[in-house]
Amino acid sequence: MLTIDSLKAFGADTDDALARCMGNEAFYFKLIGKVLDDKNFEVLEQAIHAKDLDKAFEAAHSLKGVLGNLSLTPVYDPVNEMTELLRSRNDVDYTTYLKAIADKKAELTKLLE
Secondary structure: OOOHHHHHHHOOOHHHHHHHOOOOHHHHHHHHHHHHOOOHHHHHHHHHHOOOHHHHHHHHHHHHHHHHHOOOHHHHHHHHHHHHHHHOOOOOOOHHHHHHHHHHHHHHHHHHO
16 A cells, blocks of 8 residues: 555655655655656667667656656666666666666555555
């Protein structure tokens, strides 16, 4: 179940996020549900597999902003690292980042159940 305590245990900076949401927990939870449905997760993975670093950067950068605003640190951190590598158009093996993102996203999704 999604609660402030479960999000804190997950590693989210709920104090920071709630300040951005003017203390409205219901609104914060609603935004978390929406970010999990963000198509940029799929776009990022597909673009990486297609070696389209420009498209991957756009998707990663978009996710970075949303995840950062919601202070979902465990998902944000690998997205942030990936964004900076993509910004420089580094052609590296991104599979570790994609796995970390998918694992943390799945963990967060379970909190919504």
